[in-house]
Amino acid sequence: MKYLRLIARILIGIVFVFSGFVKAVDPLGFTYKFGDYFTAFRLGFLDFLSLPLGIALPAMELALGVLLILGYRRRFMYWLLFAFMAFFSLLTLVLALFNPVHDCGCFGDAVVLSNWQTFLKNVLLMLPTLFLFLGRHREEEHGHAGAEWLISIFLFFGLCLFSVWNLRHIPVLDFRPYDLGTLIEEDMRVPEGAPVDRYETTLVYRNRESGKEESFGLDDYPRDTLAWTFVSSDSKLIEKGYEAPIHDFALVNDDGEDQVDQILADEDYSLLMLAYDLHHSNPEFLRKANDWAGLELLADDFRFYAVTATVGNEAAELAAELGLAYDFYAADEIMLKTIVRSNPGFMLIKNGVIVGKWAGRDFPSLLSIDPSLPEQIENATVPMDQDSQLLEEAGVWDDFSFATMKFDRYAQQILAEENAADAERRLVLLCLLGGLVLVLIARIFAPLHL
Structure with a gap:
């Protein structure tokens, strides 16, 4: 035994390490998920807990x-494991039933699972958890408790700091569809012959004579409008079709025109500053x-x-x-949160390819790139004098364009x-993994007690 x-x-430990890690590298994404939970269960007053939980829960899961795997404090860990699994098994049952x-x-954006x-x-996972929990009294603690x-x-706490680092910058690993090197148009394309969503539509009619309501399908609904009155219809998704990795990329100007095609077709550079909520954006950025x-x-x-x-x-x-x-284009909040985990964040596109992404605090100022550029821009925005206006009216102003x-x-x-x-981000990741490896090595050289 x-x-x-x-x-x-060990098997449960591996699952918990993976699940905790993919959320720890993207704490803001998990924070958004907690916000969804609080909204769905009408607990909006707890929304202030979303960020602390988005940091602490993955750290606890990964540490557990x-x-x-190390076998530390087994009896306590089995209690913690059982409580963890019991709570989330009940929660996911509710999610599966009511959606x-x-x-x-549970696996962040790395592996997306349906609720069922x-x-x-x-x-x-509950089966081996119960096996360990019920047999906890037979476990012997061999290590030094204090150590x-x-x-x-x-x-x-080290894993919490790792999550905070990812929160202040962009995630050290990006599991979302807007990763560096992504050709956006290709990921927006739906392959020919790909399955589409299938819906089952129910039509409700009331019999004029009896007053009784009955449900029908699209093939057998009553055509006799003298005997039947239409009441309502309901469409239920019965089979999900193919969904392109990028299916919501849209930027709309004040006239309601989508600018995405223009951006993706541009062979030059397009810099997008993305702020899903200006009320909570850093004014400095x-x-x-x-x-x-x-x-x-x-x-x-540019x-x-x-x-x-x-x-x-x-x-x-x-x-x-x-x-x-500058003026703002409109976009969907979820799309902006998906593209970059920062408010605001920056994304650089060339030839429809994402070539750069930055958190607001990491994106350089123009002054740091070239100290002379801000002054040149200021000169370019000075109102034209009378001679310049005459040149513009004569159609030769373009010869004196500032775009030099x-x-x-x-x-x-x-x-x-x-x-x-x-x-630097890869170094942070290597340091984390190196620390875990050192702990495992220390355990290997310690006496192994099954």
């Missing part, structure tokens, strides 16, 4: 998985974009788009209040710095 217990806790939230988020698949996964508790505490918006006057291979889900009038009022020198530079050379510098930041 001891070998079965060893296999059970590691500690199960208030379509995706539980998630419940089945929890049922399967094991100290390692457990340091592990938990929003003002930083002023110079980038003005760069359009100097570079003929376009700037500010995008938000904040309602148009509110966006205009906030822009005036903060002194923002190429953004490409600055883009290479910015992307080089982004590559350095990406190397």
Whole structure:
């Protein structure tokens, strides 16, 4: 039996490590999921807990998985494991039955499961969990209690710091469809012959003579309008069709025109500043974009788009209040949250390919790229004198255009710095994994007790 217990806790530990890790690298994504839960269960007053839970729960899950594998404080860990699995098994059963939230988020964006698949996964995990929990009295604690508790505490808080680091920057690993190198148009395309959504439609009619209501399908509903009166209809999705990885990418201007085709067809650079909620955006980062918006006057291979889900009038009022020198395009809030885990964040596109992504705090100011550019932009925005106006009216003003530079050379510098930041993120990940490996190695050299 001891070998079965060893296999059970290692298997459960591996699942918990994976589940906790993919959420720890994207704490803001898991925070959004908690917000969905609180909204679905009408617990909006608890929304302030979304971020702390989005950081602490994955850290606890990952730490529990590691500690199960190591075999530390087994009796306590089995109690914690049983409580964890019992709560989430009940929660996922409710989700499967009533579907208030379509995706539980148990594996983040790395592996998306339906609610019934998630419940089945929890049922399967509950079997070895019960096996360990019911046999906990037969477990012997061999390690030094103080050392094991100290390692457990340091592990938990270290993983919390890892999540906070990912929160302040962009996730060290990106499991979403808008990753670097993505050709957006290709991921928006639906393959020919791909299955489509199938719906079952029910039509309700009332018999004029008896007053009784009956349900019909699309093939057998009554055509006799003298005998039957239409009451209502309901369509239920019975089979989900193919959904393109990117299916909601849309940027709309004030005239209601979608700008996506224009952006994807542009062979030059398009810089998108994405702020899903201007009310909670850092004003410093929003003002930083002023110079980038003005760069359009100097570079003929550069376009700037500010995008938000904040309602148009509110966006205009906030822009005036903060002194923002650009207008906003409208987009869906969920789409903006999916593209970049920052408010605001920045995304650079060239030839329809995502070549750069930054959190607001990591995106460089134009002054740091070239100290002379802000002054050049200011000169370009000075009102034209009388002679210049005459030249413009004569149709020769274009010969004196301020667009005298190429953004490409600055883009290479910015992307080089982004590559350095990406190397830093990989180093953080390696340090985390290295720390876990050291703990495992220390356990290997300790006496192995099954």
